[in-house]
Amino acid sequence: MNRSGIVKKVKWLDEKNDFTVIEMLDAHSNGLFTAVGKMGPQYLGHKLNMVGKEVANPRGTGKNFEVHHYEVHQPDTLEGIYLLLCSGLFEGISSRIARYLVDTYQYDTLSLLKRDINILLSVPGVGVQTFLKIRDSYQDADLRQQAMTRLRNDYKFTFSESLAILKSAPEDAMDILTKSPYSLYRRLSNKLNFVLFDRAIIGHGWSEKDPVRIREVLNHKLRSVSGEGHTLNSYAEILNGALEYLNIDRYLVEHELQFMIEKRWLYITDANQRHLIQSQWFYAAEKEIANRIRILMEMPAEKQLLFNSNDMRLRKLKASQLNAIKAPYSHKVSIITGGPGTGKTTLLKTLLALMEEQNLTVISVARTGKAAQRMREVTGRDAVTIHRALGPTEQPDEFVFNDINPLKVDVVVVDEMSMLETLIFRTLLRSMPSTARLIMIGDVNQIPSVQPGAVFRDLIASKTIPVYWLTENLRIKKENGQLPTPIRVANGILRGHLLDVPNDDEWSFFPTKKDAETKEKLVELVSELSLMGVTQEEMQVFTPTNKGPLGVERLNSIIKGCIHPHGKSHIELGDKIMQTVNDYTLDISNGDVGKVTSVFDNWEKAKRDSPVLVAKMGSRLIEYTKKDIYNLTLAYAISGHKSQGSEYSHAIIVIPDHYFSLMDRFWLYTLITRCKKKAYLFGNENVIKKIVKSRRSHERKTLLKEQMWRFLSITNEVHK
Template identity: 30%
Template sequence: MIQSTWEEQRVIKDVMVFLQGHGVSTTYAVKIFKQYGHESILIVTDNPYKLAEDIFGIGFHTADKIAFKVGVSPWSKYRYKSGLLHILSEAAEDGHCFLPLPELVNSAIELLRVDVQEADEETLELLRVDEHQIDGEAVVKTAQEMTETEDLIVEQVGKMLLCYKPTFYYTEENLAKLLLKQLENPINIDLPRVKDWIQRYTQSKRIKLSPQQLEAVIKAASSRVMVLTGGPGTGKTFTQKTIVALWQAMGKKIGLAAPTGRAAQRLGEMAGLEAKTLHRLLEFDPAKRGFKRDKDNPLPFDAVIVDESSMVDLFLAHSLLKAISPTCQLLLVGDNDQLPSVGPGKILEDLIESGKIPVVTLNQVFRQAASSAIIRNAHQINQGHYPKLEVISYTPKSDCLWHDGGTEPEHTVQVISELVTEFIPELGFDPTIDVQVLCPMTRGLVGTRNLNQVLQQLLNPPSPEKSRSF
């Protein structure tokens, strides 16, 4: 017993000394040993790029540095393979599920060349011997070999070869199958009765539906899956409220959700029912990094509305469809002209263009909404016209003000900081509850990651009095 324990501790020490001697931090060394145990040294010396696949927090760049330290060739197929997968991961952060083969290969060559140039002196000396630092043909060959082992999925669309990570390809494929299966279950309704209810409801509420809104309400009653889309001010919220009332009259149990907390709050206020973020609706489990609701534990609803669905990415849409029972109805509401999801995929746009899902598009801008400069400008942009913008001032005449943000990313960060701490409070708004900052990327100074940190420091800085529990 004592001897085996001592032997175990000796192995751990040997692994830790080896890893730290090759530039691996203590934190990563512990993770590596927990993953591979006694085989840690063998795996790191043979294929350190496996770390990027197996260990959370270790990406291509970290694995690349370790590889150079342990003497792995810069022309290793392991390196080429890891570089190709890294490019696809970076593309996913920009919202792409795939890349065309030429773009993937060219980006990988550039990535591998840049990282080689940042190698240590010994590697640099080795590179000077060879004129061709990165062999493009070898990268292409590696991609071909990866398709044979299904580490890469290549799909031909027309004359283009599209490259997917397997998880993206099969998730997209399965999402399509789930949607088609849902559509196989038609809904039979008493149409005259539905129309009679709509007439009585609108008369009692003293409201009038536009022809498009009426079409949307009727289709929502009879469609297993449906998309309701339209620009700002076209009555999507008003139409949803009528659909909820109809479904309630039909005795349906309704679930409401949206990708963000703010959108869910607005949806709940509109419908007079509890609305949740999609992660709360699907019951995200941090320990398992997955959802409790799935095909074996479906959502307990007869109908589900998802607002702001243009923000739903591939994996969230897939999780939602897995958690919906075959008899449940799904209404996706959103503006296809808004920014797509931060995550990979453009689900709402693809569903609209598929021709398989019933779609109702609202395009009539109502008079009350037309008084908003934000809405008028949004429609001007959609129609290809330059918007009429009011320069920012402390005496605004409209609800849409323009600030050029400066010429550099640093200027934009400074402008946003000044707006939320000075300008907006001066106009009588509370920046902690009345402000939403939208940006089209996650990385960079003006990406969500950095802006979240900047705004938290300005509006909700950490302090010893605040709880840090999750």
């Protein structure tokens, strides 16, 4: 079905996936209709020729036009020309100037402006300064629009991808794309899909056998395994993966692979008789981590710690806690680990108090804002994200504090250590003075970091650092001597078993056959808890994937519909939200969760820098501008990794029939241990049993353990 219309109003735009909701003026009937689809930002007045179909409006009566394909054209109506000139695309053109131009030059307005911008001087009240501003803006916008059109129509990039390309090299992006496309990709590898980018480049005449392309494919294969958490892979898998993708002669690929090794862009090792290949970045990072820990352990501390065994606070500690609290008194670098209920929080609070009383400068850090916030809450002392502690700069990988300008601290305490990936841990170690102590605390059985590496697991497995295990559980019930049901279930999962325990006031298992049944039962539970007075802050739904019928996106929409049945599709008053990027201006971190407390009137018409809503994030009220809200997402349902560092009264875990590769026993263990009061598990029992047998996330390929052995002696100092 074909349909044409003029952009009248952009009602909603998700800049991350280009999804747009637009109020359109029908080009033929002049009636209004709503177009939805991946169209990216559109300027008022532009004419869109669209191909799609009519679909039911999910949040009301009537129908929307779902756009599958579209083309952008200059407006061909006076109303469209006026709207375009007023859209903000051209800085300096006010509604008064736009109206004068359209009334005077009618349908020739845009062509005349392009041919002779000096006609602006004929507009009453337009002086030299205004003219120059409009002229420069109009010419820049025209060039930008041409480049954007080519990127989207010829190369088939999305709006966000096209915008990233243009921003990366404002003056010569198209020239670089033509002459050195893969260098452009390397700048933007986190924003572009390699396969789609590569196809677009090949489609524009680049040789399939070009050495630069072959090397980039090899790099892509290494990046692919890092996406699974590995810092390296076998030589054979990288080579065969590249051969399968390229479909060219083997000797060409082998030649470039050897060339990259000779140039030390890649490193090859035979650790444990495994023929492994690693990028220069991860090779250097794991080697540097081991060396910097060696230096920390060998250099004497600047300030000595005196342990007072008669301190009254120590009498409240269990034997393993008391043993662990002595760690920083005996060692410059130490690890404390234990499961839920073993007293990590109590120990941390006591330890910080003891060290501060001896006039030590202590900094407490965690990987995420959520984990840092909880650290502050339970200890009553300041705690920050690692990025905040290091002092972010305009360059994403550069910090104020580094090996040249280290932190002014005596002790660094890292909580939720399992969340730290290779590169951020290397950066943290760089910022530490060699005289400082390092205390790492966490649960080694939790899922490892989102990014590549298994730092906490590898450090413990290397046996080169003293490890203190908290083995006594403080949550044993006095009435029956048993652990809470969720902890018993979680411990069973670690051993590869799904315990058959009855549902009680701490645990409920809802076995289902299909995703549709899971969704139905989930809706019933969320509605029931809400009626019981359980707030959204007290409950949290977890799922392994963003996509699919039980993914984050779909579940957020479903749960929002339960709580706000007459609500809108976008973020609104009362919604539970999550920050998706670090924003140091607002002092909020990726993963911070809050609630929308107020929404400004007519926010849809606001300018990008105008405030549109207020959200309570933790104990603070944050005012968001229109451009900032695109960094927010609904948080009724979140992924497993987003759960770390948090606890909820009601933890609700959803297991889809598919996406098995995203889940294992450690993923499920982590989510069950997020509950403070009760855990709920939904899913097919056979699927869950398979998950419980899987150890996938703890089988990451890394070389940190081997690097630790190169630089340090095995101590076998383990305290339980």
